[in-house]
Amino acid sequence: PVLVLSKGVERGTDMLMTEVLEDVLGGRERIAALSGPNHAEEVSRGVPSATVVAAFDPAVATRFQDWFMTPFFRVYTNEDVTGVEVAGASKNVIAVAAGMCDGLGYGDNSKAALMTRGLAEMSRLGRALGANPLTYMGLAGMGDLVVTCTSRHSRNRGIGEWVAKGGTVESYTAETKMVAEGATSCITVGELAARHGVDMPITAEVRAVLHEGKPAAETVGALMGRAAKDELHGMGLVDD
Structure with a gap:
């Protein structure tokens, strides 16, 4: 094997x-x-x-x-x-966003909301690819998301914080001698989502900040200003 x-x-x-x-x-x-x-x-x-x-x-x-x-x-x-793999790839992108929360000085409420809605878009992509939404409540989903978004060991959280404070992807890699997978996964996961018609707004904002020059602070308005909806919309647990 x-x-x-x-x-x-x-x-x-x-x-x-x-x-x-x-x-x-x-x-x-x-x-x-x-x-x-x-x-x-x-x-x-x-x-x-x-x-x-x-x-x-x-x-x-x-x-x-x-x-x-x-x-x-x-x-x-x-x-x-499929669920285990998609969760592992997509959670790295959400962790970058969590690091941006830290870098911008936001609090526990902000990060909790980001992680929860991040899990929703992770699950949404998984379901589109045939995954079991319940996998996202397990170790590969919520478990890995929590540790990657909060740990001092997390490269993905670290690069998000670094960029939010004015750094670049290249300078983070040079300074830490580490590669944060989320810096590439925000592109590949986003492209996979687009191919399957899946809306992943947090992933899109991370890509815009890391690769398109968008200031991290501007992502807050873009996400908070989205149309109102039912909480379970897009969670993959019910038909939308």
Whole structure:
């Protein structure tokens, strides 16, 4: 079996990482994807953590579960490979926006609203691609979103804060010697959403700030000024 640890969408093809592997290997039966709130800095120190492994063949997921489970690392399985992968790619973009919240000096209310509505657009994209909306309430969705939006270890949150304070994507990479996946994923996830007719306003604003020169402060008015709607609209849990 082959386990995917990367989170993202391939630029130019809109393929998820398991789809790239399937294209190379000629089949998907052996492929699985791992995702969740798993910062390596903590996992390596034995800090209690949990993750999810999704596979096309449940037996493959169970095999990785057996291999990786320890007293400090709990592994769950899921058959929703698409949901787990799309959640992992799209949450990085929302984390960039959360960092912008921090950089602009906004408070807990702002970040909580951003994360919740970010989860809504993540779920909306997943449902359009055939994912189970309930996956977004699990470790690959809400779990990874929370840790990436709030942690000091998070590169994606960090680049958002950096840019909101006047920095650039290039200067962040040069200063930290780290790559924030959300800087690219805001493009690839946005293109994937556009191809499927999915509205992802937070993702669009992140792209505008990182790559089109829009001041981070202007995104607030753009998002807060959107048309009023029912809260569950677009959550993927009910038909809109």
